[in-house]
Amino acid sequence: MKSIPIGSLVYEFTRHLEPRARIEPGETLAVSSEDALSGQIRTDADRRDKVAMPFGNPLNGPIWVEGAEPGDALAVTIHEIRPAIGQCATRTADPKQLCEWLGTDCPHGTHVCKIENGLIHWGDGITIPYAPMLGCIGTAPDWGVPSTAPAGPHGGNMDLIEVCPGNTVVLPVFVPGGYLYLGDAHAAMGHGELSATGLEMPAESIITVNLRKGLRIPGPRIEAPDEIMAVATGCPMERSTAEAFARLILWMESDFGWDRWRAYDILTHVARISVGYYGIGTVAAKIERRYLGGG
Template identity: 65%
Template sequence: MQQISLGSLNYEFNRFQEPCVRISSGETIRVESEDALSGQIRKADDLRDKSTVPFSNPLTGPIFIKQAEPGDTLSIKIETIESRDGQCATYTGNPKQLCQWLGTDVPSGAHVCPIRDGFVYWSDEIKIPYQPMLGCIGTTPAYGMPSTMPAGPHGGNMDVREVTEGNTLYLPGFVSGALLYLGDAHAAMGQGELSATGLEMAAQTTLTIELIKQKMISGPRIESSDELITVSSGTPMERATADAFAQLILWMEADYGWNRWRAYDLLTHVAEISMGYYEGGGLAVKIAKEYVAHPS
């Protein structure tokens, strides 16, 4: 298994960047990534200083998948997401839309949380279950050069909790080699990621990447052992919700034999929504496979 060590930090999905590794379909790799705070908060008195490091969500990559071409799909099985340093960090951040009610006199709130025995120790009194996820992972678009802040059809900063261990993420390929980037691991994150900062951690992520030739999907999909999940991002969030539902219906129709209007009806009653960063409009919609197994 190849180990991809931390190199220069990437803050864009850059199709002109030299690949850090070239792999074949079916290969399992282990990828080191820095935390979303660019490593600025390592101990209690550290501060997130955007005057020196203005960008967030540094990524490792790109990873070049041999024989991948535009119109193909990557199947990315997330085997494990491990803390590199046995800790994670967070800070209060800018309350943005909440300033109307909370004001703007915001303390840094930066603190480092140990990770041990399956928990994040947020304080002496409060421990949070360790539920690792990748906030930012994506292929590289064929035009433009999106930063690591927004999400889109390529993936990007989706910040949904379902990009986690044991699940398979499907991403469309737009350029030769697909050029996969990843990072922004969280030890845990609440629905909505209110302060725009999860429990950020440097990580070692193990992935198995397979190439699905000549199958183009319109945006990120996730498959768990018991759910089908589609992801959409953008504002207003109502539009992202509609898009994610539509893509799930079309997936059920194309791959599972469902009539789209029956799927539309069923999702009305059994679908669930998982919310990423609320201001970015990122969310996932999902349905249990037990329902999908009976097309109607």
């Protein structure tokens, strides 16, 4: 199994870098990543310094997948996400839209939490189950170079809790080799990532990368053992919700034999949504697999 250690931190989904690794489809590899705070917070006394590091989430990559061409898709199965140093960190210094109701005198709120025996020791006697996920995963677009702050058709900073062990993230390929990046591991996170900071941790992710030739998809998909989901991003969130559902309906039509209007009907009654960071409007529209055979 190839290992990709943390090298120079990357803050863009760019096609202009030399690949950190070249792999064959079907290979499993271990990818290390720094936390979204660029390693600046290791104790409660530390502070995020955006002057010294005025970027978004650092990534590891790019990973070149042999045979990947525009119009294909990468299917990235996440097997494990291991904490690298046995702790995670969070902060609440930027209430942003909430200032209208809560005011602007938010304390910095930095605190480090120990990860032990499947639990995150948040404080005040409260523990949170360890439920790791990757906030950022994506491929390089063929036009422009997005930072690691937004999400889009390439994936990006989706911050969806379903990007987790046991699931497969399917991403469009725009350039030869795919140029896969990942990072921004969280020990846990609530829907919406309210403070724009999860329980951030450096991590090692064990993934298998497969290639799906000719699978032209408009944006990321997530495949779980019991459900499938289509992802869209944008504001207002009402629009990205509608787009995610439309993508899910067309997926049900093309791959599962559903008439689109019957799919529209069933989703009205059984669908669920998951929300990434609310500030950029990422939505995953979901349906359980048990319904898919009845179209």
